[in-house]
Amino acid sequence: MRVLILAKEGERSEAATPPTPAAMAEYQRFNEELVKAGVVVGAGRLSPSSQGKRVQFDGKKRRVIDGPFAESKELVAGYWLWQVRSMDEALEWLKRAPYDGGTFEVREVSMHEGV
């Protein structure tokens, strides 16, 4: 199964300062382990929400809202796409990630039916 990991790093999702080199190295080590295990099929880091936009749909109307967005707990700082055998395996991997804050969300990518 394919899962999407949404890294909701809380306040840090918005931080303009990059992580320390030590934290970076630790993250890279973890990511490398994932790649070596054949788990990662996609990954990306997002810019702060101040550079983001939202489009709100209301019937036929579309309204564009500029960032930054307020609900910092829900803000996504990055994502992974993992190919794993089960949700349990995804959780087991995720628990090993070198983070000391935030809430990470794991969602299965269900197959898109022919559109």
Place this chain on the structure above:
Amino acid sequence: MTGGAPASEAHRAIEAVWRIEAARLIARLARLVGDIGTAEELAQDALVAALEQWPASGVPERPGPWLMATARHRATDLIRRRRTLERKYEELGRDADRDPAGQEFDSAVEEDVGDDLLGLMFMACHPVLSTDARVALTLRVLGGLTTEEIARGFLTPVPSIAQRIVRAKRTLTEAHVRFEVPVGSDRAARLASVLEVIYLIFNEGYSATAGEDWVRPELCEEAMRLGRILVALAPDESEVHGLVALMELHASRLHARVGPSGEPVLLLEQDRSRWDRLLVGRGLAGLERATRLSGGMGPYALQAAIAACHARAATANETDWPRIVALYDALAQLAPSPVIELNRAVAVGMAFGPSAGLDVVDALVDEPSLKAYHLLPAVRGDLLRKLGRFDEAGDEFTRAALLTENARERELLQRRAAECART
């Protein structure tokens, strides 16, 4: 154990840890003790210890090192016992000049496990084993699959798979196959054997040779995972990238090649909007790496390049068939085989018309290795149908339907035969 909620939760966690750690654990142990059978037993011992302790104590913070430490204790005991035995033999005047595995033991524990995994792959896929044995052993020790799961994947009775694995381990021991990462001229042949095993696993999932299901995606995923691991371990090998690209490009169509009621949908009739763009993108990038690494393309990269021609065409009509023919020509030179020739016939038929394709197929009709291959009459039937020779085409589809062992494919071929009869 009562099987209450916390215990079963722990069991699921242990199962997940096992899937993650099994290959690394067995690989490291195999290097230490020298054979897969013992390594697997030691790893299993550690798993049993986890099953006994973790439901009560909780999963440790670093489960991998926990399992390794536990297995290592047992390995030390074992090596000590072996040494005592060797010493006893020595006292009896028997020669015991073999290097005891214990010397490098301590330093090995902290090292990178990468080479160990590679060594395990080479050992499990050793040419001394039959293809079936290599496949089963690889899924078992590198995929961390249970015997039951392997049996299910290959629609083979559990005892047969168990037997196959036991015999494979014995064969490796008897043939004194060493745990090593081969170098030099040996390496290419040994690597080819590893790639072959991975591709076999993939293909069994991609077009199941037997049974009710047309595809078994779990096997494809398992194969791609093994391939990706190999890419990380041997990043300079062009054909490894080629194979992974090939698998990803094919797998991108997995969901499109099954219809609503489980029936096969042929490539040119697939709804391309259902192709998995992530896998297409990965496959194309992998193919590029394969090409960059080698200058020329090996057999897997060539097949990936063919798959890429389909992936790049937005509609079936836009397919670059002349290029596909050229790639098949190159493939036929590099790795000639009747099956490749048959595929080439399909491409020639699409590029230069059905009668040109039929010429290529007709040259294959007496090929002994294709005698029972259902795709020979299926391809021939298709070309004949396009030429308006419906009676002959119908006969070919009927023949193909009798030859295939996959129920879904049989239905498709019977339907095509019936269509020819009606026209």
